[in-house]
Amino acid sequence: MSKLVVLVCGGGNGAHTTAGLAAYRENMESRVLTLFKDEAERWTNLMKENDFTVQVSDANTNTSTDLKAKPTIVSKDPATVVPGAHLIIFTMPAFAHPTYFEAIRPHLDDGAIIIGMPGQPGFEFQCFDILKDKAKSCTIMSFESLPWAARILEFGKTVQILGTKASLMGSIINAKTKPPHDPLQSMQKVLGSNPVLKQTSNYLEPYLLTKAIVHPPIMYARWKDWDGKPLDKVPLFYQGVDEMAAKYLSGVADELMATAKAFQSQNPKLDMSHVIHLTDWYRQDYAKDITDKTNLMTCLQTNAAYDGLVHPMIEKDGKFMPNFGYRYLVEDVPNGLVVTKGLALIAGVKTPYTDEVLLWCQKTMEKEYMVDGKLTGKDIQETRCPQRYGYSTIDDLVSIL
Structure with missing residues (x-):
């Protein structure tokens, strides 16, 4: 060779x-x-x-x-x-x-x-x-x-x-x-x-297995009620996940699972059996690094591969402010959360957790992707959602296989 x-x-x-x-x-x-x-x-x-x-x-x-x-x-x-x-x-x-x-x-x-x-x-x-x-x-x-x-x-x-x-x-x-x-x-x-x-069986499975949806819910849970005052200490990111963050993260992951099931039921060509819940993915892919696999929150909190990783922050005069211009939002929303929302729309799956997180993210980013539950916002051309490229049905998605 x-x-x-x-x-x-x-x-x-x-x-x-x-x-x-x-x-x-x-x-x-x-x-x-x-x-x-x-x-x-x-x-x-x-x-x-x-x-x-x-x-x-x-x-x-x-x-x-x-x-x-x-x-x-x-x-x-x-x-x-x-x-x-x-x-x-x-x-x-x-x-x-x-x-x-x-x-x-x-x-x-x-x-x-x-x-x-x-x-x-x-x-x-x-x-x-x-x-x-x-x-x-x-x-x-x-x-x-x-x-x-x-x-x-x-x-x-x-x-x-x-x-x-x-x-x-x-x-x-x-x-x-x-x-x-x-x-x-x-x-x-x-x-x-x-x-x-x-x-995987097809290119859509990694979209719904994606870790691009991990960062926005954690950011949302940590900062949605923030009072705008600077912090004295930089908070841990993954290992700082609490029950609130785990709730939203798991909720978004549930919606990805529901979208996968809907695709498979509507088109037998789309075998989505490799799509597993985020919790199971962590247990599987970080098997040697996680010491407590009880639930999603403990998987994140006890993952040695995440030791010391913190929220993106901007330091000034010894104080810290959240950096909402970091890739956890500007990358993972238009090239992650908006795409999976677009797939859910095609599948006909309701996504209350995704919608709540997405609305906060786009407001924080000063962008408009979703309007009244649809991806018709003025900034949609900046994303990679299927609707931007003319894919609006499951048959459209299957056509490039």
Whole structure:
């Protein structure tokens, strides 16, 4: 088998980790495309004088393993790195996906495998919309979340994996042109033995398994009754979840389950059996990290992979104010909650929890997505909901399978 050429798109935590892991594997070439400012130049210059290291931490044994290997090239020029790439992995936030789709489009080889990791809800809609006929010659994959919790310790030098999921679900839309490498096996080689990658029955399952709906309900529960006064201390995010936050989070997850069941009952082609409740997902994917699996609240509170992670805040004069411009809202509402709301509308499922959270989010963001329970707001073109792309029925959704 020829060398697997992996192109990692992005420059953040996920890109650093994926590029480092791919570079470390045998018979694999790792490339990076980052379009943000001078990231490519900075990363390239740093690797001239330094190693590139992926630190793999094990919270259970309190040990760490260093994997040292450099990507072959880090570039801002898609013409340099896209041709010849077998796997093209999107690891940047969803708001940046359109820019990267536009950048890679002229240079894509037939048979390329495009992977959203995570794709976030609406990834396939946007992929087909921007790549057009090019998309038909590519295999399109999308995973429900990142494989691990990771953070950059030193840009262009060191990234740390804090916790790795036990398994990860991903969808595959096969291309007309068969790729030279098996999509799922190739991605597994990049990541290593964990997480174990599993294929969903269709691209809609990851949308309803999505972790893009986790952040908005937690933000809503914490800040909906906030008095506007600055805090003396930054509150914990996941491990600070209380019964109120767990109620809304579980309620939204219930609505995703109901949408999945409605799809399957209305169209037998849509096997939605992989869609499980958020609580069960945490018990499964963070099995080694969670010490109390009693319920959703305890799963979050006792997850070692979330140790010390806090609410996004803005500091001023030693006091702290919530940062409502952080990705937990600006990313996960238009590319998460609005998309799942759109799917629920198509399925005919009522979503009182989603609606309550969404109304607060859009008011806080000064956006208008939902009006009178419908996705007809003036800012809907900024989202990836199916209605934006002309998908209004279940048959429409099935048509791209």
